[in-house]
Amino acid sequence: MDTIGDFLTRIRNAGMAKHDRLDIPSSKSRVGIAKILEDKGYIRSFKVAKDNKQGLMRVYLKYDKEGNHVISQVHRISKPSRRVYIRSNEIKPVRSGFGLSVLSTNKGIISGDDAANQNVGGELLFEMW
Numbered sequence: 001m002d003t004i005g006d007f008l009t010r011i012r013n014a015g016m017a018k019h020d021r022l023d024i025p026s027s028k029s030r031v032g033i034a035k036i037l038e039d040k041g042y043i044r045s046f047k048v049a050k051d052n053k054q055g056l057m058r059v060y061l062k063y064d065k066e067g068n069h070v071i072s073q074v075h076r077i078s079k080p081s082r083r084v085y086i087r088s089n090e091i092k093p094v095r096s097g098f099g100l101s102v103l104s105t106n107k108g109i110i111s112g113d114d115a116a117n118q119n120v121g122g123e124l125l126f127e128m129w
Helices: 003-016 028-039 112-118
Strands: 021-025 043-049 056-061 074-076 100-105 108-111 122-128
Touching: 003 021, 003 028, 003 056, 003 074, 003 122, 028 043, 028 056, 028 100, 028 108, 100 112, 108 112
Parallel strands: none
Antiparallel strands: 021 056, 043 056, 074 122, 100 108, 100 122
C-alpha cells in the first residue's frame, strides 16, 4: 500500500470538501511530510496522539482569504511501482519557486530547497503547489 499517496490524497480531498481538520493513522514518513508542509505553510498544524495501535495524526488544513484550499495540485512522482531518484544538482524549483518538492534522503524527509542547500539527493516523493 502506498501510505504517502494515501496521505496526500486524503489531504487533497479534505481540502476540496472544505474540512477544517483531518484524522489519519500516523507513521514516521507521514509525520516527516506533515512537518515540512507546516513549515512551508501548506497546513496550519498537526498533532500526533498515541493510541493502542500505531497512533493517530490530526492535520489542521489551511485556506486563503477567499476560502480556497492553499494546496491546488499534488503530483506524486516516485511510486511503489516506479521509484524516481535524483541527485542534488538535478533538483529544480517547482512552479518558479512557488511550489514545493519533497525528497526522502539519508538525512530524512526534507524539502527540495533544503536538499539542494545541503547537497544531498534522494527519492523524489512528490511536488505540490
